[in-house]
Amino acid sequence: MSALDPIWPQIRTIGIDGVLVSFGDVLSEPANRAALAFRAAVDRESWDGVEETSTSLVSTFLRFDPLHLSHAALNAHLTAFLASTDWYAADLPSGRRLFRIPTVFGTDLAPQLDEAAQAAGLSVEDATRSITQTRVRVQTIGFAPGQPYLGVLPKAWDIPRQQDLTPRVAVGALVVAIRQLVIFSVSTPTGWRHLGQTTVRLFRPDSDEPFLLRPGDEVEFHPITRSEYDIIMKNDPLGGVVSEALG
Known part of the structure; x- marks a missing residue:
């Protein structure tokens, strides 16, 4: 995985109320940094309808209210937000x-x-x-x-x-x-x-x-x-x- 690899990041549907944003398929420092930075940024945004976030080694998971927010709307929002920043080089969350x-x-x-x-x-x-x-x-x-x-x-x-x-x-x-x-x-x-x-x-x-x-x-x-x-x-x-x- 490379930060310049055009296939990453990827957005995947997880059940009826989940979305997984992955920054690679193997562990690397840039992919982990991206996952941590992206989750912190989503939390700061406080998107209406997103109820919970968490991270794994290279991914950020978002759980949302499907009665309030559709998969399509959330995916569009995520796509635009992902394009706004080089998450692989982003600052790590504050408070560490x-x-x-x-x-x-x-x-x-x-x-x-x-x-x-x-x-x-x-x-x-x-x-x-x-x-x-x-x-x-x-x-x-x-x-x-x-x-x-x-x-x-x-x-x-x-x-x-x-x-x-x-x-x-x-x-x-x-x-x-x-x-x-x-x-x-x-x-x-x-x-x-x-x-x-x-x-x-x-x-x-x-x-x-x-x-x-x-x-x-x-x-x-x-x-x-x-x-x-x-x-x-x-x-x-x-x-x-x-x-x-x-x-």
């Missing part, structure tokens, strides 16, 4: 934040660091350095409450999922595949390789903002030792995570 998350790499907490590094053609030290020195963006939230898909990682990390499932990883597991990282908000089986264990609690149902991270936020992983991890988990209910506004 940078989170620094303490993370143990390897040890018994994250036993697949060696395997993940080997799959990426890196030493364990270089693999850890690559992850901790790459600031990644929350591309979308999905699969479980508050669970972020993060990327895009350097090309070395274009590694496949495992053939078999890991029976279960803990809450806060940092896993990797296909140039993306995921932090698990729940304990679950996974086909992604478990290379780090974070201290973060992503889903906070008792909070005014139950999801810690939002699409467009950025994340850096701060390496800590196993003993530091134990201290943080014992003494800090917020997991030692710090954040700052990105502007």
Whole structure:
């Protein structure tokens, strides 16, 4: 997919009350940026009849009231709006934040660091350095409450999922595949390789903002030792995570 590819973006009908605007068919930084920027712009417009928006990795979904707005009218509006801006180069939404998350790499907490590094053609030290020195963006939230898909990682990390499932990883597991990282908000089986264990609690149902991270936020992983991890988990209910506004 290229920002100059004439077939993108595309508008698709989803059921009787949905429209999907896609900016590519594979994950890329420009396509994810476009999806995030486009959704934010639609929300600012507050179009009459559009009731809900959300984003996936490369698409924006709009749910509308079909008794108030027809597919044809909405598609015409979307076509004109898409033509008004180069969404692939658009500014990301305002209100984004940078989170620094303490993370143990390897040890018994994250036993697949060696395997993940080997799959990426890196030493364990270089693999850890690559992850901790790459600031990644929350591309979308999905699969479980508050669970972020993060990327895009350097090309070395274009590694496949495992053939078999890991029976279960803990809450806060940092896993990797296909140039993306995921932090698990729940304990679950996974086909992604478990290379780090974070201290973060992503889903906070008792909070005014139950999801810690939002699409467009950025994340850096701060390496800590196993003993530091134990201290943080014992003494800090917020997991030692710090954040700052990105502007």
